[in-house]
Amino acid sequence: MSGVQLAAVILAAGASRRFGSPKALAVWRGKTFVEHAIALASDVGCGPVVVEGAVPLWAVVGSTAALVHHPGWEAGPLSSLQAGIRAQRGGAFDGLLVLTVDRPHLAPVTLRDLCSAFAREPGAYWQPSVGGRPGHPVIYPRALALRLLELAPEGSARELLAAADVRPLRRTLPCSDAAVLENIDTPEAFGRLIAAEQPP
Numbered sequence: 203m204s205g206v207q208l209a210a211v212i213l214a215a216g217a218s219r220r221f222g223s224p225k226a227l228a229v230w231r232g233k234t235f236v237e238h239a240i241a242l243a244s245d246v247g248c249g250p251v252v253v254e255g256a257v258p259l260w261a262v263v264g265s266t267a268a269l270v271h272h273p274g275w276e277a278g279p280l281s282s283l284q285a286g287i288r289a290q291r292g293g294a295f296d297g298l299l300v301l302t303v304d305r306p307h308l309a310p311v312t313l314r315d316l317c318s319a320f321a322r323e324p325g326a327y328w329q330p331s332v333g334g335r336p337g338h339p340v341i342y343p344r345a346l347a348l349r350l351l352e353l354a355p356e357g358s359a360r361e362l363l364a365a366a367d368v369r370p371l372r373r374t375l376p377c378s379d380a381a382v383l384e385n386i387d388t389p390e391a392f393g394r395l396i397a398a399e400q401p402p
Contacts (some may be wrong), residue, residue: 210249214235235306251270253283270286281356300339327340328373
């Protein structure tokens with residue numbers, strides 16, 4: 203990714219009502235979900251900002267990432283993303299990697315390939331896909347990331363992505379990593395993730 207600088211925002215502000223306990227603090231393979239997300243971002247050279255809201259995360263995050271408290275988290279995911287963008291916009295970055303905290307099983311190579319794709323075409327919005335279905339994480343070019351700040355906090359990033367001048371900038375990177383489509387946001391999904399680790 204020579205010559206291209208990425209920043210990262212990790213969304214971890216929700217109340218995890220479907221999960222039944224704070225997702226960010228759930229433990230898989232000896233680390234919390236938020237620690238997995240920080241490690242993924244760090245692996246591709248990003249300085250991540252973790253956006254917390256319903257649950258304090260400072261005791262886990264510590265000095266491994268910048269932490270932003272978002273008191274308006276109940277407005278929805280876009281509002282949390284906007285809080286993360288505001289924390290990053292003063293820095294120099296070409297693209298913004300957006301990670302959700304509920305994909306701890308994302309393969310590091312998937313993220314590396316996505317970042318490499320962005321480096322080849324840094325003016326585009328990139329997301330991975332499996333079988334033609336787009337997933338997460340995603341990378342916004344700086345100009346589009348800053349345009350997200352113009353949307354109502356209660357809205358959705360899809361509003362921007364559907365704009366006539368943005369649609370031609372959308373790119374998908376085919377991969378075989380099912381995690382890009384699987385957010386671990388229920389006890390059942392977490393149970394399947396744990397069960398997959400057990401020997402037959």
